[in-house]
Amino acid sequence: MGIRTGNEYIESLRDHRTVYVSGSRIEDVTAHPPFKGIINTLAALYDLQREHPRELTFPSPANKQPVAASFLVAKTAAEVEFRIRAEQMRADFNYGLMGRMPDFCNALVTDLATGSDDLGARDSRLGANMVRYYEQCREEDLCLTHTLVDPQIDRSRGPADQSDPFLVLRPVRETDRGVIVRGAKMLSTLAPFSNELLVAPFMPRHSGEEDYAISFALPCDTPGLKFICRESYDDGRGDFDRPLTSHYDEEDALAVFEDVLVPWERMFIYRDIEIYNSIMMKRLGYTQLQACIRGFAKLKFLTGLACHIGEAIGRTEALHVRAQIGELVAKVELIHGLVRFGAQEVAESKAAAVPPPAISATLWVLIPQTQLQAIQLIRELSGSGLILTPTANDFANPEIAAYLDKYLRSKTLSARDRVQLFKLAWDMIGEPFGSRQLQYEWFYAGDPYYTRSRFYGLPMVQDYKDIVTRLLHRGK
Ligand SMILES: Cc1cc2nc3c(=O)[nH]c(=O)nc-3n(C[C@H](O)[C@H](O)[C@H](O)COP(=O)(O)OP(=O)(O)OC[C@H]3O[C@@H](n4cnc5c(N)ncnc54)[C@H](O)[C@@H]3O)c2cc1C
Secondary structure (H helix, E strand, O other), rough: OOOOHHHHHHHOOOOOOOEEEOOOOOOOOHHHHHHHHHHHHHHHEEEEEEEEOHHHHOOOOOOOEEHHHHHHOOOOOOHHHHHHHHHHHHHHHHOOOOOOOOOHHHHHHHHHHHHHHHHHHOOOHHHHHHHHHHHHHHOOOOOOEEEOOOOOOOOOHHHHHOOOOOOOOOOEEEEEOEEEEEEEEEEOOOOOOOOEEEEOOOOOOOOEEEEEEEEEEOOOOOOOOOEEEOOOOOOOOOHOOOOOHHOHHHOOOEEEEEEEEEEEHHHHEEEOOHHHHHHHOOHHHHHHHHHHHHHHHHHHHHHHHHHHHHHHHOOOHHHHHHHHHHHHHHHHHHHHHHHHHHHHHHHHHHHHOOOOOOOOOOOHHHHHHEEEEHHHHHHHHHHHHOOOOOOOHHOHHHHHHHHHHHOOOOOOHHHHHHHHHHHHHHHHHHOHHHHHHHHHHHHHOOOOHHHHHHOOOOOOOHHHHHHHHHOOOOOO
């Protein structure tokens, strides 16, 4: 089948999925007004592949039909470069604001399929299931999302020691056709707009938690699977008043499994703690690289926003403002360099190191910190401009429009353009959409203290310590 059109993608969402938002069941997600903006954005991403097949697709190994670049198992440096350029073009297309654009999970299933030997180490059928699943996603150009984390109920206890052992997703019983599972997963971004849900391993499991060491994938309209979404941020305020919310609100949902059948052929890890705990860290080269590329796209956007604001209100002549923006540019360029270096690690298959230092440091430390810095800078630069942003309706009212035009213009912009710029900034950092963006980046890779602490365990830490030991022992 190969790549789909945007319309084909939209049509594919008209199935029997069970989605709740603000207390109501949504029968057809494509007709729910707050979902229209993001669905159109996703459809545009599908159309983009049709418009740029040379840049964004490669011939399927199965039938030579064009398939998405993010499924490419790159064998040469040039092929890694091709993947990067494609993912960069698509991340730039939505300003890096969509953590779950399809490229991300495409990269994840590609990573997992290339690690099928590890998945199938004890039962080769499980590895083969992943390869077949990857091929199906690639050939049908499916939109995937994933869910990893257990409900947050009581983090001081393991999944088996919660008040009810079925709070966290686990098998109930086996049948000839597969495994019946029950429980929940805490968060699944993009779930209402995805074709498939991949339940992937994440939180380390311990001895006695075998039932919680499972991984599988299901179509989002599987009977018994329910998505309970957070409230939609897009309340119909439109392009002028909410320029980002109205296009990029990916949604997040609690995934509830009410005695759901997982067919055996969709099972990838089954009651195997060792494989569950090791597979993600062994095989995340393409996934992490895509996430870095997307994070870099967002930082470029935030830095450009800071520049526009400073220039609009005539502040960029001040040395301290130039220095603040300059520091941000330096960090974004540093990240750019690290992404390039990380790509080299992937090309040389070094990404299997745990953790791959260049990519992980970029993703787990530098991107969230730099995003925080960019947001703080935009707040500082903007002052009250960030707050006094009349609506499209205000500009349409002739009784007050002339005052707005007169008093809200900037050094370089008309009042309407200046307000539009500050509204963009407020949507990015002040509105629920923007607050979520920061929360997302901070928690993208899991508990940020855990991810950072992993660096303390790297072998080079001993080298650093030895330098000091040498000095302390000088002359002794
Ligand atoms: C916007 C957004 C979108 C997301 N999308 C997805 C998605 O699509 N799919 C998905 O699977 N997940 C998603 N996640 C979930 C993400 O993976 C988790 O947020 C992340 O793994 C952290 O888990 P948690 O939220 O349960 O926080 P917790 O692990 O409960 O951590 C909460 C806090 O407790 C601290 N803490 C941890 N251990 C201890 C301890 N021993 N003592 C004291 N404090 C401790 C942590 O450092 C942290 O500050 C998303 C999260 C966000 C915010």
